[in-house]
Structure formats: C-alpha cells, structure tokens
Amino acid sequence: MSSGALSGLRVVDLSGITAGGRTTQLLGDFGAEVIKVEGPRRPDPFRHWTGVTGESGGDDLGSPPFRVVGRNKRGVAIDLKDPRGVATFRQLVETADLVVENFRRGVMEKLGIGFSVLRSWNARVVLLSISSQGDDGPERDFVSFGGTLEALSGLMSVTGYSPGEPVWTTSKVNFPDQVVALLAPGLAIDAVMRSRRTGAGTHVDLSQRESVVSLLGSLLAATAVTGTTPQPAGATSADETTLCCRCQGDDEWVVVTVGAAKEWQRLTDAIGRSDLRVDPRITEYSMRQRRADALVKEIEAWTARRTKHQAMVELQRRGLRAAAVLRAFELDAETPARGESFHVRVPTSAGTSEQQISWPFTIHSDNPPEVRRRAPHVGEHTGEVLTELGFTCDEVEKLHAAGVIAGNMTVGGSKSAKS
Amino acid sequence: MIVKKDSQRPRVLEIGHAVRTAYCGYLLAALGAHVTKVVVWQSYPAPMATTHRADQRAAAYFFDHKKTVRSRDDSGDLASNLGDIDVVVAGSGADIEEFLGLSCDAIRARHSACVLAIASMFGESGEYRDLLGGEAEALALSGLMSMIGEPGREPLRLGGPQTEQAAALSLFTGIMVALYKRCETGRGTEVLTSAVRSTAYLDWKSHIYFAGEGKVLQRGSNNGPVVLACSDGFVGFYYRDEEWPAVKKLVADDRLDDAKFDTQLGRDRHRSELVEILESFSRDLTREQLYRRSQDLRIPAGPVLTLAELGGDRQLQARRFLRDEQVDGLGIVTVPSVPWTVDGVRGSA
Numbered sequence: 074m075s076s077g078a079l080s081g082l083r084v085v086d087l088s089g090i091t092a093g094g095r096t097t098q099l100l101g102d103f104g105a106e107v108i109k110v111e112g113p114r115r116p117d118p119f120r121h122w123t124g125v126t127g128e129s130g131g132d133d134l135g136s137p138p139f140r141v142v143g144r145n146k147r148g149v150a151i152d153l154k155d156p157r158g159v160a161t162f163r164q165l166v167e168t169a170d171l172v173v174e175n176f177r178r179g180v181m182e183k184l185g186i187g188f189s190v191l192r193s194w195n196a197r198v199v200l201l202s203i204s205s206q207g208d209d210g211p212e213r214d215f216v217s218f219g220g221t222l223e224a225l226s227g228l229m230s231v232t233g234y235s236p237g238e239p240v241w242t243t244s245k246v247n248f249p250d251q252v253v254a255l256l257a258p259g260l261a262i263d264a265v266m267r268s269r270r271t272g273a274g275t276h277v278d279l280s281q282r283e284s285v286v287s288l289l290g291s292l293l294a295a296t297a298v299t300g301t302t303p304q305p306a307g308a309t310s311a312d313e314t315t316l317c318c319r320c321q322g323d324d325e326w327v328v329v330t331v332g333a334a335k336e337w338q339r340l341t342d343a344i345g346r347s348d349l350r351v352d353p354r355i356t357e358y359s360m361r362q363r364r365a366d367a368l369v370k371e372i373e374a375w376t377a378r379r380t381k382h383q384a385m386v387e388l389q390r391r392g393l394r395a396a397a398v399l400r401a402f403e404l405d406a407e408t409p410a411r412g413e414s415f416h417v418r419v420p421t422s423a424g425t426s427e428q429q430i431s432w433p434f435t436i437h438s439d440n441p442p443e444v445r446r447r448a449p450h451v452g453e454h455t456g457e458v459l460t461e462l463g464f465t466c467d468e469v470e471k472l473h474a475a476g477v478i479a480g481n482m483t484v485g486g487s488k489s490a491k492s
Numbered sequence: 493m494i495v496k497k498d499s500q501r502p503r504v505l506e507i508g509h510a511v512r513t514a515y516c517g518y519l520l521a522a523l524g525a526h527v528t529k530v531v532v533w534q535s536y537p538a539p540m541a542t543t544h545r546a547d548q549r550a551a552a553y554f555f556d557h558k559k560t561v562r563s564r565d566d567s568g569d570l571a572s573n574l575g576d577i578d579v580v581v582a583g584s585g586a587d588i589e590e591f592l593g594l595s596c597d598a599i600r601a602r603h604s605a606c607v608l609a610i611a612s613m614f615g616e617s618g619e620y621r622d623l624l625g626g627e628a629e630a631l632a633l634s635g636l637m638s639m640i641g642e643p644g645r646e647p648l649r650l651g652g653p654q655t656e657q658a659a660a661l662s663l664f665t666g667i668m669v670a671l672y673k674r675c676e677t678g679r680g681t682e683v684l685t686s687a688v689r690s691t692a693y694l695d696w697k698s699h700i701y702f703a704g705e706g707k708v709l710q711r712g713s714n715n716g717p718v719v720l721a722c723s724d725g726f727v728g729f730y731y732r733d734e735e736w737p738a739v740k741k742l743v744a745d746d747r748l749d750d751a752k753f754d755t756q757l758g759r760d761r762h763r764s765e766l767v768e769i770l771e772s773f774s775r776d777l778t779r780e781q782l783y784r785r786s787q788d789l790r791i792p793a794g795p796v797l798t799l800a801e802l803g804g805d806r807q808l809q810a811r812r813f814l815r816d817e818q819v820d821g822l823g824i825v826t827v828p829s830v831p832w833t834v835d836g837v838r839g840s841a
Contacts, residue, residue, distance in 0.1 A: 077518050078669050078670070078672065079669060079672055079673075080671040081676070084497070084671070086612045087606075091580035093499075095696075099665070103669050121708025123733070123756070124708060124716065124732070125701065125709065126634070126695055126705075126709075127716075127756060127757060127760065127793060129714055130800070137697075137700040137701050137704040138696075138697050138700060140494070140700065140704065141696055141697075143702050144773065144790050146831055150500065168539065173614050202841045206807055207807075207811050207833075208833075209808050209811065210806075210810035210811045211670060211807060211810055212806065213807075215688075216787065216790050217792045217794060218717075218730045218792050219726045220717050220728050220730045220792075220794075221730045221792050221793060221794030222792040222794065223728065224726075224727065224795060224797065225716055225728075225794040225795065225796050225797060226729035226797075226802075227798060227799045227801075228651060228652075229649065229651075229719075229726075229728065229796045229800055230651075230796055230797060230798045230799060231651025231652065231799065232640070232649075232651045233647060233648065234642075234648065235647065236643070238647045239719060239726050239796045240640065240641060240713075241713070241717075241728055242639065242640060242650075243712070243713055244716060244717070245639060245641075245698070245710075245711075246639050246694065246697070247696060248654075248694065249696040251695075251696075252654075252657075252661060252694065252695075253659060254662065255518075255658060255661035255662055255665060255690065255693070256661045256665065256831075256832075257666075258665045258668070258669075259661075259664045259665030259666075259667070259668040259669075260649055260668075260832055261517075261521075262665070262668035262671075263523055263668050264670060264834065265672075266668075266671065266672060266675060269539075269675075270500060275834050275835050276836075277832055277834055278727055278832060278834075278836075279831060279832040280811070280813075280831050281831075282807075283808070283811070283813050283829075283831035283832075284807070284827070284832070285833040286802060286805060286813070286814075286828050287653060287828045287829075287830065287831045288652055288657050289652045289825070290827055290828045291511070291520070291649065291652065291653065292651060292652050292799055293556075293799050293802065293814075293826065293827065293828060294553060294819075294825045294826065294827050296744060296799045296825075296826075297825045297826040297827075298822055298825055302709060302798050302799055302800040303651065305651065306646075307646065307648055307649075308628060308646060308647070308648055308649050309649075311771075315628040317646040317647060317648075319646070324638075324710075325645060326632075326638075326647055327632075328628045328629060328632045328637070330625065330626065330628050330629065348526070366796075367646060367810075369646075372583045377792065385769045388727075389623060392624065392625060393624065394624045394625040394628075394629055395624075395625070395629065396623070396628070396629035396630075396632040396633050397632060397633070398632040398637050398647050399632065399634070399635050399640050400635055400638045400698070400708065401635040401638075401639075401692075401695055401699045401702060401708075402698075402702040402708060402711070404635050404692060404699075405633070407620075407633075409618065410618050410619045410620055410689070411614075411615050411617075411618045411620045412615055412617030412619075413615060413617060413618065413623070413689070415579075415689060415692050415693075416699070419495040420572055427700075427703050427704050428648065428699070428703040429696070429699065429700055429703065430692065430693055430695075430696040430699045430700070432693070433658075433662040433663070433664065433665075433666075433685060433689060433690045434662045434666035434683055434684060434689070434690070435683070435684050435685070436666060436673075436681050436682065436683050436684075437681055437682040437684070438668055438670075438673065438679075438681040438682075439830040440673060442594070453503030453822075478715065484588070
C-alpha cells in the first residue's frame with residue numbers, strides 16, 4: 074500500500090486512451106492503487122498511438138503518451154468476452170472502491186458488467202463512466218474524439234483567427250479529454266467517500282461534450298443576455314485587446330493585454346510611440362480592438378528587436394500585462410522564476426528515467442504525490458494480482474493456458490501462487 | 493451567518509471574486525457542499541473579474557446554491573466562525589489574509605482540520621507570483637498557447653476563461669483528495685494550484701514527446717483529421733487510418749483511389765489536395781447532412797456549432813443539460829448545468 078493521500082483507495086481501470094487513463098493516473102499519483110485491466114488480444118490502443126506524430130513507438134511501452142497515463146498502475150490482462158474472464162474480473166471488483174470505464178456506450182452491458190451487475194457483486198462500488206455525450210440521449214452512440222467534441226461543444230466557434238477559420242487543438246492537445254481528466258478524479262473521490270458513508274455505490278455518468286460546454290458557460294450566458302454570438306478573434310477577447318507580437322527568433326512571441334486607457338498610454342510610452350496616442354483612428358478602446366492587426370505591426374517594430382523574455386520584462390516593468398509565449402520544452406528552465414517545478418522523473422523499462430509533467434496541484438502534507446512505478450507492460454502483473462486475490466497456482470495456469478488471462482504469471486520473479 | 497454544521501456535507505468558505513474560485517465553489521455546491529461566498533462589494537450580485545464584461549453579470553449563475561456575505565461587514569464574524577468550516581477556497585494567500593484578517597499559518601495553527609485551497613494565476617512563490625496579467629498571460633506562460641493555431645501564424649487563445657477554469661477543476665479535485673485524507677487522519681492540509689500550472693498539465697503530450705524523443709510538437713493541423721467547409725459552416729472531420737475505407741465510401745470520388753492517398757503518411761503529404769477533394773463533396777452538404785452521413789459510417793465527425801445553436805441541440809435537450817435561469821436584473825438566461833449525473837440525477841444524488 075502506498076503512503077499517498079489516497080492510500081487505501083482501490084481502483085479497477087477499464088479505460089483506454091486519454092480521458093479515463095489520465096483520470097486514473099492522477100488517482101495513482103496521489104496514492105490510490107490502480108489496476109489496469111486490458112484484453113489480452115486487444116490492449117489499450119494508446120500503447121501504439123499514432124495520433125500525435127504518426128509513429129507508434131515500437132513495443133507496448135513505446136508510445137510516449139502511454140508511458141505517462143500508465144504510470145503508477147499495475148497491469149492485468151483478462152479476456153472479458155470469456156465467462157471465466159468475467160468471473161475473474163468479478164473478484165477484482167469485489168475488492169474495489171471504484172471502477173472507471175470509457176468504452177463506447179453499451180459495451181459494459183454487452184460484456185455483462187454493467188453497473189447493476191457490478192453493484193450485485195459489490196454493493197458499495199462506484200462506477201465512473203466517461204463518455205463522449207453521456208449515457209443517454211439520441212446521440213449517445215455517436216463516435217467521437219476530442220476534436221469532434223471541440224466542434225460539438227461550441228469551443229471551435231469561439232477559437233480561431235476569424236469566423237471563417239475555426240481552429241481545434243488537434244490530437245497534439247485534445248483539449249476535451251484533458252479538462253475532463255481534471256474533473257473526473259474529484260467526482261470519483263467524492264462518490265467513493267459517499268459510498269463509504271452510506272454503504273451504497275453509485276454510478277457517475279460524465280459527459281465530455283457537456284464538460285466542454287460547461288467551460289463555455291459564461292460565454293453561453295452572455296450570448297443569451299446580449300443576443301450576440303461570440304466569434305473567434307485571434308488572441309484577443311471581447312472587452313480587452315490582447316496583442317500577440319513577434320519577437321526575435323523563429324516562432325517567438327509575446328502577448329500584451331491592453332484594456333484601460335492608462336495601459337494604452339503605458340504601452341505607447343514603452344515602445345516609444347507616444348504619437349499613437351493622438352492617432353484619431355485608435356484613440357478609443359473599440360477602435361484599437363478593431364484595428365488590432367495594424368496595432369500589432371506597430372508594436373512589432375519594437376518587439377522584433379527583443380527576445381520574448383526581454384519584451385515581457387520591459388513591458389511588465391512599465392506596469393503592463395505581458396508574457397512570453399513559452400513552449401513546453403522551455404518550462405523547465407522557468408522553474409526558478411515560478412518557484413516550483415512542473416516535472417517529475419519516471420523510471421523507464423530500460424532502467425533509465427525520463428521527465429514527465431507531474432501533477433496539476435500540490436498538497437502540503439506528509440503524503441505528497443509521487444511516482445512509484447512506470448507504466449506496465451500488457452498483463453505485467455496478472456499473476457501477482459490474481460495471487461493476491463487468492464487464486465491458486467493451478468487456477469492461474471489453467472486460465473492462462475485457456476487464453477483467458479495473459480501476461481506475466483510470475484510473482485516477484487517466481488511462478489505464482491498458492492498451491 | 494455561515495451555514496452551521498447540519499450534515500456530513502462539507503462547509504466551504506469561498507473568498508473573492510475570481511472565476512477560478514467561483515467555478516470551483518460552483519462545482520462543490522453542485523455536489524451538495526454548503527458554500528458561503530465572501531465578496532467585497534457593497535451590492536449583490538457582485539461582478540466577477542472575468543475577461544468579458546457581458547460575462548460578469550451573466551456568470552452570476554456561478555453563485556447558484558451559495559450563500560453570499562460581504563467581507564467588510566462580516567470579517568470578524570467570518571474569522572471567529574472558521575471552526576465551522578471544512579474548506580477555505582481562495583485566489584491567493586493574500587486574499588485569505590485580506591478577507592479574514594488571518595494568515596494561512598494562523599488558520600492552520602488554530603483550525604488543523606480545515607483544508608486551505610488556493611488557486612492563484614501565476615503561483616504563490618517565485619517572481620511569477622507578482623506578475624501582472626490574466627487569462628492570456630497565463631495561457632502564454634503555460635506553454636499551451638504555443639500549441640493553438642496554425643504554423644507560421646501567431647498563437648491563439650482558446651475561447652472563454654479556460655486557464656482560470658482549469659485551475660478551478662484542479663482545485664476541485666485537490667480538495668477532494670484533501671477531504672479523503674482528512675477522513676482518515678482528521679487533519680486538513682493545504683492544496684495549491686495556479687492557472688499556469690493547471691494549464692501546463694493539459695499540454696502534457698508536448699512535454700513527454702520532447703523528453704522521450706526530443707520532438708518539439710508544433711501547433712497546427714498538419715496531419716490526420718481535417719476541418720471541412722460545408723454549405724452552412726464547418727465540420728470537424730476526425731477520420732483516422734482505420735476510417736479511411738469508410739471515408740472513401742462516403743465521398744465516392746475516384747480521385748481518392750490514387751495510390752498516394754493509400755497511407756496516412758501519403759494523405760498527410762498531399763493534405764491540400766485531399767482537402768480539396770473532400771470539400772468538393774462537403775460543400776454541397778449542410779453540416780447536419782455531413783454529420784449524419786459520417787456517423788452512419790462510424791466516422792467521428794462533428795459540426796462546428798455556435799453557442800447560439802447549442803440551445804436547439806437534440807442531445808443537450810434530451811439530457812436536459814441546458815437550463816433557463818432567472819438572473820437578477822437580466823431576466824431569463826440560458827446556462828449549462830454541471831456535466832455529470834449521479835444515478836441519473838444532475839449534480840449530486
């Protein structure tokens with residue numbers, strides 16, 4: 074058992090790819106025991122993901138994103154299409170607080186492991202279902218990925234260079250999956266705490282599409298109030314002008330936000346262009362917003378002679394809201410300025426370690442989050458986990474020989490289990 | 493004044509008027525927490541410091557199910573009642589001191605069971621703490637902004653206050669972790685996040701591809717899925733290699749039989765030509781038609797809906813996700829519910 078804050082929380086993880094996998098990864102980082110269950114012949118597709126770079130990365134730990142979402146989990150391979158696999162899975166569920174899944178709707182029931190079945194096995198189990206559009210409704214069975222949900226949620230309609238150029242975050246980011254994986258762990262923990270109090274498990278149905286719409290709630294409400302539909306406007310927003318200006322170097326940028334007249338004065342002073350303050354085309358805030366493109370060109374005459382960090386520092390010194398547009402690989406070097414690291418070292422199967430993003434929040438206690446193990450190979454801990462459940466050596470071998478389970482049947486280097 | 497202990501639901505004191513704290517409090521209230529919101533304004537509902545003026549009033553639905561008090565009138569009362577509070581949510585340690593007249597250290601010393609949960613914009617330590625800025629600046633410093641947009645053009649911001657809301661989601665989950673731990677130990681703890689930290693976490697793939705393979709991911713749609721123009725707007729057409737046969741069936745254009753389109757690599761290399769062929773098909777269809785026909789063939793596609801169109805959406809209507817709410821001074825406003833159900837009930841069962 075870990076010493077983390079969520080020590081004692083046992084999770085059976087049926088999820089694949091990002092939204093569910095990242096949810097259970099966070100639970101594991103904070104000390105929950107996470108057992109990832111995969112099909113022996115159909116493991117998590119994220120192990121061979123080509124969606125980001127077009128390359129799958131080789132073996133079952135070759136995919137870089139899988140190595141992140143798989144950390145702090147043990148891996149068990151069970152064929153849930155075989156009744157003996159379901160019977161084995163049942164024993165896992167009987168010991169669990171939480172089951173997490175993000176199958177297509179109906180798959181759990183088809184496998185014979187829908188919530189009513191899980192609850193008959195374990196009255197206090199919580200099922201967290203993460204799906205594209207929720208558990209019911211006419212489009213619950215529609216197929217989607219993060220990108221399509223950005224379209225369906227309205228996010229793409231307010232993100233882009235202009236109304237004719239909607240932009241999505243692409244599979245490199247896949248924004249809907251990421252925000253859901255921030256919310257879902259909290260919902261799961263709350264449900265587990267309730268089930269422990271009441272003795273009754275619950276089914277939490279989390280819709281990814283609704284999650285993204287809810288993050289546009291204030292814009293949605295404003296649409297209802299004003300009758301005006303928000304449009305994408307580059308880096309800027311409706312009531313302040315954010316200018317994204319090119320700096321020295323390739324693809325280097327600084328953003329500066331100018332709202333009040335006082336900020337406009339500071340900016341024109343900073344770039345040595347007090348003449349702009351009397352330019353009749355941009356004296357008013359609304360004029361500046363309409364002419365943001367032209368303003369960027371004026372300001373770039375100043376920013377292009379500076380690095381993005383120099384520009385940020387000089388503009389901040391003038392009392393302006395400004396920041397360098399950093400890229401991920403630059404964040405580590407910013408650790409002293411931030412006063413905190415965003416990274417953690419994670420062991421690899423080659424015996425080395427690699428740097429990964431750590432956690433979205435910290436807790437100050439005796440139980441900080443940590444990485445205790447790398448992502449598992451398919452079924453790497455099948456023998457170990459089944460042994461803990463009380464399976465005998467013979468039972469494990471029979472299931473293995475029948476192809477119901479797969480992976481590593483040894484426990485700590487020796488053959489499992491009780492005889 | 494503060495909701496008294498009457499159940500096992502957490503009692504939360506939400507301090508300030510930032511989106512990140514308001515949204516976190518909203519989520520907690522939806523799960524049944526007793527949330528008391530402390531504001532400094534003399535009037536209510538108080539505006540929030542959002543980036544959009546129209547939002548400031550419209551986002552008053554964040555105050556749902558919260559009791560609101562004004563700190564100037566009640567700060568002494570607030571501090572003396574902290575013993576009844578399970579969680580203090582704030583936008584910074586300085587806010588806690590200003591609103592309650594107590595430092596975080598003092599609260600921890602006097603109320604060891606209390607969870608202190610702070611979501612700042614730029615962090616609580618280091619030089620960043622004192623930066624001037626808001627949504628755009630946090631997005632820039634998180635690394636995520638560099639990934640939004642097209643190659644060769646400037647990075648973009650996402651619509652809505654997404655960095656603040658990412659911080660709210662992080663804080664929400666952090667509070668749950670702390671409450672879980674408190675169930676065992678009886679002791680509270682401090683949960684810290686920031687808009688920058690939470691948003692950087694969303695861009696985790698950029699970090700691992702750089703650390704694991706030395707690859708710097710670039711923003712832009714240069715491989716795989718495409719956005720297609722239709723007669724009345726756009727559709728996000730998220731086809732993958734396995735859907736390619738279905739795409740060919742859908743479009744039924746002989747030009748797609750060319751060997752150069754046989755592989756994903758080939759389709760990416762000839763992306764402009766591919767899009768031209770696909771759009772020669774899609775431009776004659778409405779978004780709805782392309783959506784339906786794609787889904788019939790199990791191709792993940794979705795129309796780019798405007799916010800005004802969401803109200804008429806079949807799926808959202810069937811799930812009763814959007815609701816009309818009376819907001820003081822504004823009349824009826826359409827707002828989203830929370831995006832989950834528990835045993836079929838929105839929010840908390």
